[in-house]
Amino acid sequence: MQTLTGLAWLLLCQSAGEAVVRLLHWRLPGPVIGMVLLLVLLRWPVVRTAVAACADALLAHLSLLFVPVGVGVMTHLGVLSEYGVRLLLALVLSTWIGLAVTAWVLRALLRPPATPARGPESENP
Amino acid sequence: MQDFVQLWVYLSTTPLFGLTATVVAYVIAHAVYQHLGQAPWANPVLWTVVTLAVLLTLSSTPYPTYFSGAQFIHFLLGPAVVAMAWPLWQRRAEVRQRAGPILVAALVGGAAASISAVAIGWALGLPADLLRSLAPKSVTAPVAMGIAEQLGGIPALAAVFAVLTGLVGAVSGKYLFDAMDRLTPQVRGFALGTASHGIGAARALQEHPDAGAYAGLALGIQVLLSALLMPLVARWL
Numbered sequence: 001m002q003t004l005t006g007l008a009w010l011l012l013c014q015s016a017g018e019a020v021v022r023l024l025h026w027r028l029p030g031p032v033i034g035m036v037l038l039l040v041l042l043r044w045p046v047v048r049t050a051v052a053a054c055a056d057a058l059l060a061h062l063s064l065l066f067v068p069v070g071v072g073v074m075t076h077l078g079v080l081s082e083y084g085v086r087l088l089l090a091l092v093l094s095t096w097i098g099l100a101v102t103a104w105v106l107r108a109l110l111r112p113p114a115t116p117a118r119g120p121e122s123e124n125p
Numbered sequence: 126m127q128d129f130v131q132l133w134v135y136l137s138t139t140p141l142f143g144l145t146a147t148v149v150a151y152v153i154a155h156a157v158y159q160h161l162g163q164a165p166w167a168n169p170v171l172w173t174v175v176t177l178a179v180l181l182t183l184s185s186t187p188y189p190t191y192f193s194g195a196q197f198i199h200f201l202l203g204p205a206v207v208a209m210a211w212p213l214w215q216r217r218a219e220v221r222q223r224a225g226p227i228l229v230a231a232l233v234g235g236a237a238a239s240i241s242a243v244a245i246g247w248a249l250g251l252p253a254d255l256l257r258s259l260a261p262k263s264v265t266a267p268v269a270m271g272i273a274e275q276l277g278g279i280p281a282l283a284a285v286f287a288v289l290t291g292l293v294g295a296v297s298g299k300y301l302f303d304a305m306d307r308l309t310p311q312v313r314g315f316a317l318g319t320a321s322h323g324i325g326a327a328r329a330l331q332e333h334p335d336a337g338a339y340a341g342l343a344l345g346i347q348v349l350l351s352a353l354l355m356p357l358v359a360r361w362l
Contacts, residue, residue: 014203014204031202032268035208036349038207038210042210042211051210052211055212058205059212060330062323062327063170063327064148065199065323066291066324068195068196069202069266069284069285070173071177071181071188071191072284074178074181075188075281079282086250090251091262091286092297094239094245094262094290095290095320095321096297096301097241098238098316099319100301103312103315105230106226107308109230
């Protein structure tokens with residue numbers, strides 16, 4: 001039941017997010033506003049316990065949720081084969097650049113105060 | 126045989142087919158992934174997509190027919206984006222303490238991924254609507270579609286680019302990080318979440334719990350930053 005209540009909160013936040021975006025003509029996706037809204041609501045233990053059960057289950061299988069869109073690649077084989085190598089080059093190289101730059105910047109900025117020697121127990125619950 | 130053909134014709138046109146095929150293919154791909162010790166190249170999303178695409182092509186099932194069932198899974202991406210608030214909230218103290226470095230890394234890394242994609246695509250002579258669809262490729266697919274629409278790109282292509290970007294990160298990220306010196310699980314996870322959104326985050330979660338949490342955090346921040354900044358930046362161009 002907690003999981004279902006959690007799903008209800010997630011859907012309510014998403015709906016509220018969609019409503020805000022439509023009413024105020026914001027150029028933001030509705031679920032993003034829903035996420036910010038939920039961040040505020042999580043202060044209350046009632047919301048927290050319910051959302052925890054549902055969010056953990058949903059995020060544990062996050063990669064499954066990308067499969068339907070992924071299969072959609074087959075409907076764009078025309079574009080992909082026309083620009084195949086060039087698109088692939090742009091996608092692969094820019095992903096590597098993004099990964100390397102993010103890792104490099106964060107490592108450089110975190111090095112002085114936080115040493116990795118603290119290990120996994122340093123995590124905040 | 127005739128009965129079997131009729132049964133197939135019936136089943137393959139109901140939503141049940143797309144839903145069942147998606148879940149079954151994923152469960153099998155995930156079992157193989159576990160069996161192979163979570164080798165990055167055995168990524169379950171990659172092989173589920175390949176299996177389903179081959180299956181649909183061989184049975185000449187049109188994508189909309191498949192999607193009529195798969196949409197029930199696809200729909201959950203919205204609530205999943207909302208649910209990203211949970212890992213973010215759990216680490217709020219740590220995040221507040223490291224807010225500066227985290228924001229700078231998210232901003233610089235996200236910009237590097239997006240600008241390099243557009244720049245490389247432009248240098249290789251890709252058309253403008255493809256470039257506009259490439260820009261939000263580091264953000265999770267449903268958000269990338271929304272941003273591409275505002276940028277004047279093609280939402281469906283943006284989703285495809287986002288998924289491919291996620292797969293590139295999940296499959297090759299480990300080797301890139303191993304080549305770089307001394308990266309903590311937190312840093313590896315954060316980079317995966319920033320440059321490869323949910324598919325990268327799912328991979329990070331399998332490597333280390335801290336990596337997974339930081340990937341979720343990175344992906345949440347990336348969603349907010351890109352949704353806020355990309356349309357603004359695009360207006361100047």
